Amino acid sequence: MSKWICFFLVFVEIQSLPGQRCAPYKPGPTYRSISTQDFKIQFRQKLQCRLIFHIFYSSAEEKLSAMQVYSQMEVLNRYFNNAVNAEDYNIPEAFRNLKANPNIEFCLADKDPVGNASIGIEWISISDLSIACKTEFGKRSLMHKNLGGVDLWDPKTYINIFVINRSQCPVLGEAIYPWDASSDEDGIILDYRSIGSIGTAHGNKPFHQGKTLVHEMGHFFGLFHLSGDQANCAGDDIVADTPLQGLEYFGCPKFPQVSCGQNSQFMNFMSLVDDACMHLFTIGQVNRMQEQIQLYRPEIGKMNCTMRLQDDLKQVIVRQNQLDWQLLSKSRGYFSCNLELYDMNGRLRWKQQFEEAVSVTISAELLDVNPGVYFLLVSNKEEKLCYKLILVQ
Numbered sequence: 001m002s003k004w005i006c007f008f009l010v011f012v013e014i015q016s017l018p019g020q021r022c023a024p025y026k027p028g029p030t031y032r033s034i035s036t037q038d039f040k041i042q043f044r045q046k047l048q049c050r051l052i053f054h055i056f057y058s059s060a061e062e063k064l065s066a067m068q069v070y071s072q073m074e075v076l077n078r079y080f081n082n083a084v085n086a087e088d089y090n091i092p093e094a095f096r097n098l099k100a101n102p103n104i105e106f107c108l109a110d111k112d113p114v115g116n117a118s119i120g121i122e123w124i125s126i127s128d129l130s131i132a133c134k135t136e137f138g139k140r141s142l143m144h145k146n147l148g149g150v151d152l153w154d155p156k157t158y159i160n161i162f163v164i165n166r167s168q169c170p171v172l173g174e175a176i177y178p179w180d181a182s183s184d185e186d187g188i189i190l191d192y193r194s195i196g197s198i199g200t201a202h203g204n205k206p207f208h209q210g211k212t213l214v215h216e217m218g219h220f221f222g223l224f225h226l227s228g229d230q231a232n233c234a235g236d237d238i239v240a241d242t243p244l245q246g247l248e249y250f251g252c253p254k255f256p257q258v259s260c261g262q263n264s265q266f267m268n269f270m271s272l273v274d275d276a277c278m279h280l281f282t283i284g285q286v287n288r289m290q291e292q293i294q295l296y297r298p299e300i301g302k303m304n305c306t307m308r309l310q311d312d313l314k315q316v317i318v319r320q321n322q323l324d325w326q327l328l329s330k331s332r333g334y335f336s337c338n339l340e341l342y343d344m345n346g347r348l349r350w351k352q353q354f355e356e357a358v359s360v361t362i363s364a365e366l367l368d369v370n371p372g373v374y375f376l377l378v379s380n381k382e383e384k385l386c387y388k389l390i391l392v393q
């Protein structure tokens with residue numbers, strides 16, 4: 001059985017090759033049975049995980065900026081470490097009360113495996129892109145220095161993210177299930193155009209909002225696709241509050257869609273819909289992730305995300321990147337703030353709270369407002385700062 005999970009690189013391919021999206025899923029002895037516990041979130045301490053991004057590049061474009069990686073970190077934390085999101089209204093009412101906060105925080109590694117200071121990102125120049133999805137001697141080249149890649153940072157305590165141009169590969173992203181991980185092969189591999197929401201991800205629709213890594217992280221923590229990768233309602237994801245699905249959904253379906261006699265939860269992060277259309281992990285999925293982590297990756301969530309939390313919002317820069325705005329901490333420290341967007345008539349058009357973000361990306365698409373002039377109010381307990389944003393067509 002293959003342990004590789006994926007997003008298709010090109011939407012058209014998804015439509016024409018649905019059967020090749022992912023490897024068939026065959027449940028092993030490693031999953032628990034469905035229990036009523038799924039409907040109650042089990043209180044647990046927040047987990048903190050550190051990430052190392054190994055960025056392989058053979059051109060200037062593929063050498064992603066640190067800023068782009070920060071924008072990915074913001075997206076990960078937005079969905080794994082945030083109880084309320086501005087997008088929640090997109091979740092149909094039938095499923096809204098199932099949405100759960102995984103309570104998992106991610107930060108970039110501040111030390112390498114031998115204790116040297118690190119920024120959690122390393123760039124590796126390569127000349128041969130074929131290692132992106134090559135295996136030699138039964139090993140993934142990318143994860144082995146002697147095969148042209150790099151060796152893992154201890155996968156017990158680091159989550160290894162490999163970024164490379166995967167235009168020659170059948171799928172966009174891959175993750176190793178917890179029970180398939182080994183000391184020399186573990187982590188997640190992603191195409192360089194689906195990291196975060198700026199730079200090479202900007203305009204890379206429909207995978208332009210950094211949610212490929214949210215989906216793959218779900219696999220990395222033991223979640224399956226809702227269909228269980230089997231047709232005709234024969235498969236299941238071993239989670240009780242995600243309805244059975246006899247197929248996978250792509251694109252951006254309109255609610256409701258019915259499969260196996262039930263309303264499908266196609267807007268789940270473990271679905272295969274577009275980035276703009278996936279919005280929740282359920283209580284059952286969060287419980288399953290937490291259990292799988294305890295079982296297979298017991299050390300991974302015990303890292304200290306030590307970056308300093310800064311209260312001074314003046315240390316936060318607001319900058320425009322084409323149609324997106326970014327709030328970035330000058331010192332790479334975390335900041336917490338409330339954001340409110342007002343139009344020229346003083347009407348509140350959007351608001352969201354951010355806890356311990358390194359960067360926050362506000363995309364024009366997320367705001368769902370017309371071109372024009374807006375005012376962004378950034379505040380915390382101590383300060384209120386106002387920025388004028390101009391949205392052009």
Ligand SMILES: [Zn+2]
Pocket residue numbers: 005006007022215219225
């Ligand atoms: Zn997948």
